[in-house]
Each structure stands twice: as C-alpha cells, then as structure tokens.
Amino acid sequence: MKKLLLVSALGLWSVAAIAQESPVYYSIAFPNAVHHEAEVSMRLTQVPGGPLRVRMSRSSPGRYATHEFGKNVYNVKAYDKNEKQLVVNQVEGDVYEIPSHDDGVKITYTLFGNWVDGTYVGIDESHAHLNMPATLMWAYGMDKRPIRIQFPDVEKHGWKVATQLKPEGYNTYFATDLQYVMDSPTELADYKEYSWDVVNTDGKKEAIHLTTHSDDDQAVVDGFGKSLQRLVLEEKAVFGELPTYDFGNYTFLQDVYPTNSGDGMEHRNSTCIVQPAAHIAGNEKRLLGTFAHEYFHSWNVERIRPKTLEPFNFEHANMSHELWFAEGFTQYYGDLLLSRAGFNTNEDFYGSAAGLINSVLNTPGAANFSAVQASNYAVYADAGVAIDPTNKNNIFNSYYVYGGAIALALDLRLRTEFNLTLDDYMRQVWLAQGKVEKAYTIPDLQNILAKFTKNPAFAADFFKKYIYGLEKNNYAALLDKAGLLLQRANPGKAWAGRIAAPSFRGSEGMARSTGTNGLIITSSTLQGTPAYKAGLDAGDRITQADGQPVKDGDAFNTIVAAKKPGDKIEVIYSNRTGEHKTTITLEENPAYEIITYEKAGKTPNELQLALRNAWLSTKVK
Known part of the structure; x- marks a missing residue:
C-alpha cells in the first residue's frame, strides 16, 4: 500500500508537496531497453508565468570540454496539470520552450543511449548506465529546487540501483539541487557488491561500496574489493583522513565489458569506472590503476576544488587554470600509491615517472606552453568531439602528465631541500581548502607552499618558473639523490621522430599504412624532430625511404633501425602538390628511462637509500 501511495504521489500533482518545497520530479523507465531507449518525464510545479525553457546540458562534471547531449533526445512533449498537451518549440538544438502553460507542467521525451563510459548513457537489456547530464532535461530558474528521481521498472528488468543519490525507498532517490543530481551517475543493473567500513580519524565510520556489473562471480568481486580496501587506506594515509561523505557512503560504480569505452569519472561521493575488458579476473592489477587515480579525486578536485569549476556550468565548459594540480598531481599519486600499496613494483613506478619526465622534456607542447596554458586547453582536449585535425601534437601537453611531472619534482625537492614531503603539502592544502570546502586559486596553492616551507621565495620561484613559466626542473639531479639515474632509453639508436607506429598500434602523430600505396602521415609531425625538419607533415604519403619501398610503419621503422x-x-x-624528395637526418632517440644505481652497477649511499625508501614505502600503519 505504501508503494502504491508513493507512486500516486509522484504521478499526481500533490498540493501538500507543492506548498512545502515544490521539488522537481523525474521518472525514468526502460520499456524499450533492447533498442537502447529510455522514457523520461519531468514534472514541475509552481511554474512562474511566462515562457518556460528547458534544456539538455552541454557539459558534465568531471569533463572539461563540451558535449552535445541534446542530440540523443527526441519525441519531446509537454502537458499541463490536467494532461492537456501544450505547444513545444525547439528554439536551439538542446533548448525547448513552452510559451503558454499553467503552474504545473509535465515534459516527456525519449532518450537514446548506447555508449558506456563516464560521460554518456548506455542502455541495453543488461543495464542502464546513466550519466545525469546526458540523461536529464532541466528548467531554467529551477536549479536550486530539490529533486526526486524514480526508476519505476527496475524490478521488471531484475536490476538494482547504485548511486550516490540519497535513497528514499521504493526506487526513489533524492538530491538537494541540480548541481548534486548532475554529479550523481547511476548504474541500474544486477550488479555484485562488496562493502566495508573505514573508521575515520574522527572515530566516525565511512561506508565504502564497490558495485560491479561484470561477468565475474562474487568471489572475484570480493577479491578485487579487498585489494581496493587496501588501496583506500594507502590514499587515506596521504591526507590523514577520509572526507566526510554525504549520507556516510562512497560508491564505486564499476562496469566491465569488452565493448565498453574505457573511462574513469570522479564525483563527490562516487566514481564511475568503466573498463573495456572481458572480466575482472586476470586483469585485476591493470584495472586497479583507474581506481587509484579516481579515488584520489575524492579529496583532490571534489573537495580541494578549483574556484574555476564553481559553480559548474551545464550550458558550456568551465575553463580551469588549475588542472595541472587537480588532474596532474592526482596522476602522479595514482601510480605512486599503487607501488606503496604493493600492487606495483618500484620499477613500475620508475617507468611511469619516466613517462612524466619525457612529457615535459621531449614535447613541443611543454617547451612552448605553460602548465596553466595546458590546463586551459582542456575545453578542447578532454574528450571533446571534433572531426577537423588540430595541431595538438605541437601546442598541447596533457595536464595529466605535465602536472604529474611537476608533482614528481616538487616531491623530491621538498624531501631534499626541506626535509618535507609532497604528502605533507597535500595535507596542508586539504586542511586549508578541501576540508573546509573553500574553492582555491593558483595563488592559494602558492601561499600554502610558502607557509608550509616557511620560504616564500622558494614558493614564488617554483610557481613563476614551473607553473606560469616554461622552465623545467633538473630531474636528473633530483633523482640522483634517491640513487636513481635518468638516462637515454635507447642510446645510440637512430630516430626520425614520431612518424610511423608499429602496425599493431595506432597513435596520434603517427602514420597509417595504405597497402601498396605507401604510408600516410595522419597528423602533425612534432616540431624539432628529424621528420619535421625535413618538411614532412600530415597528409604526406611516404612511398620510398633509403631506396627501399615503404608499404607500412613496420617497413619504415626497419629502415630507420x-x-x-x-x-x-x-x-x-x-601530396597534393605532386611527388617530392627530402632528406631526413636521423638523430639519437631522446626518450629517457629511470634505472636504479644498482642496475647500473653503482652502489647507492645510505642517504640515497633512505630517501628512496621513505618516498616509495607504504604509509599505512
């Protein structure tokens, strides 16, 4: 009877509810899940006079570029509170206007979704994977109203609901406002769950839930959950405490299937992790890497929050100057914590650290553009959809690796110059900005570093050179203090630049085979490389090198080798101007690697070993 009463309350215009809080009600059902469709209705009460505008979003929390969610919405209709159909005008691609209405309006539409990642919607008979900005229309002027969402047919499909939204019973969930609901991805599936409690520093328990939609049995999910439990403690040790999660719960929404689009997307009290794999079993170590990165965002981004992301703009992407810190420092810690927790070896970490260093020492993007400028480019780079080529190879260095390299250098400089650590600094940023949820600016980060080190000159110099400027830290000298060597990975090996990948790989900035007709360079060659200096660029078709025919990337690489x-x-x-000849003068491959003194036949001293051990060892007591 209670269930019937609740459904009735959601289905009718309740005078008592209107008078009390006038929430926005959504109902999301899946009568045509086999064809990837959902039927969505939105009920609004106390609607002000004048034209009512509703829309789909164009951006999504955790993403920094715009996305056209409105393209997957159709059959848009509107009704008054007496179920009389109203006129609906589509005034923009994703904006609809109801010119005349009473104080109650119901809007219905069909939603298509067949892409499982952290940004879009994926619906089939096995599940409904919902990113809310790609799912829900919203009304202008009503973004502060409380929201209730009901999923009326989940039992019919044999699904359960996994979400950070507050459950109210009977498949109904609550959010305080539009900002929160749009930050709340939801998985409807017959998922398996592993849950545990973490006693926080204040003595209160925070419940952590792993919900997994995959073809693994419960024992596999439990085993993976226990590994994740270990990782959570290692991350907690960096900051000294867990955040206080809303409603006392944090949920990992994991979906594992071969045709998924791999992704990890952080949210305030949950993270959406989509893995393109057949199973968890056998892939645990690889899959855990996404969790290491995304859970660190529970502090860094979600609560240690850039001011440029507040409030989140659902009509257009927020441009953020701080992503080198928000994403880059998180990138650094993701790999570091996997080693500290024992899931990766120290050598694994050295490999990832070398990748960070190569990104800043061997790319034109880092040579010519600052970490702040790289962050700003995210409005185009973060899974932004475009069909025209860009010169991104030469003007952009990912803020993930750019910031990760800065974090690596700052960690080692704090350890060697101040007897402090990056963990200590992150804890100070947490206390000053994150725990009190005060959005930060870059000057805030600099001021905290100045107070923390008691050296304002150091902080000012570091930010001037490496954040705003183009200078790079002396990584070889810093690593040497930990008994590690930064050296060429391929000494004496010839290199033409990134012009051709092995045939089994594809990568931007490389070429593709065209059978017997040669090798087409598909995107910009990198400034400063032998191929660039020789005048080769996107669109050129290489047919011969060193007197030998070139049919594919392997053939070209064999000639160079x-x-x-x-x-x-x-x-x-x-190319379009005809056939040409040019000469490539080969250079030594500039890529770096990191190896230990021991591997190089050298003996580290006690100070070097102590620094290395303190840096890479577990912090869980």
Whole structure:
C-alpha cells in the first residue's frame, strides 16, 4: 500500500508537496531497453508565468570540454496539470520552450543511449548506465529546487540501483539541487557488491561500496574489493583522513565489458569506472590503476576544488587554470600509491615517472606552453568531439602528465631541500581548502607552499618558473639523490621522430599504412624532430625511404633501425602538390628511462637509500 501511495504521489500533482518545497520530479523507465531507449518525464510545479525553457546540458562534471547531449533526445512533449498537451518549440538544438502553460507542467521525451563510459548513457537489456547530464532535461530558474528521481521498472528488468543519490525507498532517490543530481551517475543493473567500513580519524565510520556489473562471480568481486580496501587506506594515509561523505557512503560504480569505452569519472561521493575488458579476473592489477587515480579525486578536485569549476556550468565548459594540480598531481599519486600499496613494483613506478619526465622534456607542447596554458586547453582536449585535425601534437601537453611531472619534482625537492614531503603539502592544502570546502586559486596553492616551507621565495620561484613559466626542473639531479639515474632509453639508436607506429598500434602523430600505396602521415609531425625538419607533415604519403619501398610503419621503422644517429635517408613522398624528395637526418632517440644505481652497477649511499625508501614505502600503519 505504501508503494502504491508513493507512486500516486509522484504521478499526481500533490498540493501538500507543492506548498512545502515544490521539488522537481523525474521518472525514468526502460520499456524499450533492447533498442537502447529510455522514457523520461519531468514534472514541475509552481511554474512562474511566462515562457518556460528547458534544456539538455552541454557539459558534465568531471569533463572539461563540451558535449552535445541534446542530440540523443527526441519525441519531446509537454502537458499541463490536467494532461492537456501544450505547444513545444525547439528554439536551439538542446533548448525547448513552452510559451503558454499553467503552474504545473509535465515534459516527456525519449532518450537514446548506447555508449558506456563516464560521460554518456548506455542502455541495453543488461543495464542502464546513466550519466545525469546526458540523461536529464532541466528548467531554467529551477536549479536550486530539490529533486526526486524514480526508476519505476527496475524490478521488471531484475536490476538494482547504485548511486550516490540519497535513497528514499521504493526506487526513489533524492538530491538537494541540480548541481548534486548532475554529479550523481547511476548504474541500474544486477550488479555484485562488496562493502566495508573505514573508521575515520574522527572515530566516525565511512561506508565504502564497490558495485560491479561484470561477468565475474562474487568471489572475484570480493577479491578485487579487498585489494581496493587496501588501496583506500594507502590514499587515506596521504591526507590523514577520509572526507566526510554525504549520507556516510562512497560508491564505486564499476562496469566491465569488452565493448565498453574505457573511462574513469570522479564525483563527490562516487566514481564511475568503466573498463573495456572481458572480466575482472586476470586483469585485476591493470584495472586497479583507474581506481587509484579516481579515488584520489575524492579529496583532490571534489573537495580541494578549483574556484574555476564553481559553480559548474551545464550550458558550456568551465575553463580551469588549475588542472595541472587537480588532474596532474592526482596522476602522479595514482601510480605512486599503487607501488606503496604493493600492487606495483618500484620499477613500475620508475617507468611511469619516466613517462612524466619525457612529457615535459621531449614535447613541443611543454617547451612552448605553460602548465596553466595546458590546463586551459582542456575545453578542447578532454574528450571533446571534433572531426577537423588540430595541431595538438605541437601546442598541447596533457595536464595529466605535465602536472604529474611537476608533482614528481616538487616531491623530491621538498624531501631534499626541506626535509618535507609532497604528502605533507597535500595535507596542508586539504586542511586549508578541501576540508573546509573553500574553492582555491593558483595563488592559494602558492601561499600554502610558502607557509608550509616557511620560504616564500622558494614558493614564488617554483610557481613563476614551473607553473606560469616554461622552465623545467633538473630531474636528473633530483633523482640522483634517491640513487636513481635518468638516462637515454635507447642510446645510440637512430630516430626520425614520431612518424610511423608499429602496425599493431595506432597513435596520434603517427602514420597509417595504405597497402601498396605507401604510408600516410595522419597528423602533425612534432616540431624539432628529424621528420619535421625535413618538411614532412600530415597528409604526406611516404612511398620510398633509403631506396627501399615503404608499404607500412613496420617497413619504415626497419629502415630507420638499421641506421645510426647522424645518418641521412632520402625519402620520396607525395601530396597534393605532386611527388617530392627530402632528406631526413636521423638523430639519437631522446626518450629517457629511470634505472636504479644498482642496475647500473653503482652502489647507492645510505642517504640515497633512505630517501628512496621513505618516498616509495607504504604509509599505512
């Protein structure tokens, strides 16, 4: 009877509810899940006079570029509180206007979704994977109203609901306002769950839930959950405490299936992790890496929050200057904490650290653009959809790796110059900005570093050179203090630049085979590389190198591999202006690697070993 009464209350215009709080009601059902459709209705009460405008979002929390969610919405209709159909005008691609109405309006539409990641919607007979900005229309002027969402047919599909929204019973969930509901991804599926409590520093318990939609049995999910439990404690140790989660719960929404689009997307009290794998079993170590990064966002981004992301704009992307810190420092810690927790080896971490260093020492994006400028470019780079080529290879270095390299350098400099650590700094940022939920600016980060080190000159110099400027830290000298060597990964090996990948890989900035017709360079060659200096660029078709035919990337790479730095190879290529010849003067491959003193046959001293151990060892007591 209670269930019937609640459904009735959601289905009718309740005078008592209107008078008390006038919430926005949504109902999301899946009568045509087999064809990837949902039927959504939105009920509004106390609607002010004048035209009512509703819309789909164009951006999503956790993403920094715009996305056209409105393209997957159709059959848009509106009704008054007596179920009389109203006129609906589509005034923009994702904006609809109801010119005349009474104080109660119901809007219905069909939603299509067949892409499972952290940004869009995926619906089939097995589940409904909902990112709310890609799911829900919203009304202008009503963004502060409380929201209730009901999923009326989940039992019919054999599904359960996993979400950070507050459950109210009977498949109904509550959010305080539009900002919160849009930050609340929801998975409807017959998922398996592993849950545990963490006693926080204040003595209160925070419940952590792993919900997994995959083809694994419960024992596999339990085993993965226990590994995740270990990782959570390692991350807690960095900041000294867990955040206080709303409603006392934090939920990992994991979906694992081969056709998924891999993604991890942080949210305030949950994270959406989508894995393109057949199973968890056998892939645990690889899959855990996404969790390491995304859970760190529970502090850094969700509560240590850039001011540029507040409030989140659902009509357009927020441009943020701080992503080198928000994403980059998180990138650094994701790999570091996997090693501290024992899931990766120290050598694994050295490999990832070398990748960070290569990103700032061997890319034109880092040479010519600052970490702040790289962050600003996220409005185009963060899964932004475009069909025209860009020159991103030469103007952009990902804020993930850019910031990760800065974090690596700052960690080692704090350890060697101040007898402090980056953990200590992150804890100070947490206390000053995150725990009290005061959004920060870059000057705030600098001021905290100045107070923390008791050296304002150091903080000012570090930010001037490495955040706002183009200078790079001396990574070789810093790593040496931990008994580690930064050296060329391929000494004496010839290199033409990123012009051709092995045939089993594809990567931006490389070329693709065209059978017997040569090798097409598909995007901009990198400034400063031998290929760039030789005048080769996107659209050129290489047919011959060093007198030998070139049919694919493997053939080109084989020719280069037989040479040594300083050798010249003549290349025949064609483009729209005809056939041409050029000469590539090969250089030594500039890529770096990190190895231990021991591997190089050197003996580290006690100070070097102590620093290395303190840096990479577990902090869980």
